[in-house]
Amino acid sequence: MGSFTYDASTNRGWVRLKLADTQPETHVFDDEEIDAFLSRGGSVDAAIYLGAQAALAQAARATAARSESSNRGSRTIDDSHRVEAWKGLLVEYSHAAPGRKARVTFDGGRPWDRC
Secondary structure, eight states: OOOOOOOTTSHHHHHHHHTTOOOTTTOSSOHHHHHHHHHHHSSHHHHHHHHHHHHHHHHHHHHHHHHHHHTTTOOOOOOHHHHHHHHHHHHHTGGGOTTOOSOOOBTTBOGGGGO
């Protein structure tokens, strides 16, 4: 397991804050991963976008794995609220997506428009 630090006055800390990844006991990303998002993205906003993209992929994999186990009789865990939150961040920060020219939307609109 990699390292975890949180200082909101740094770029890494700001990315953690925007990704709601500020608790050492439950953090999603190691410092090295956040640093990779910053390096790859070239800006804090792009790093937030890349982090949300990675978190959405992790949530999708976890949901799929749980779905398989629920077919074998385990209880079902609903992660849809987490998935919607990650999608919302992708929409919000799509302007900073590396290599993207268009804004990202899901189901033809922004998730908060459906609330």
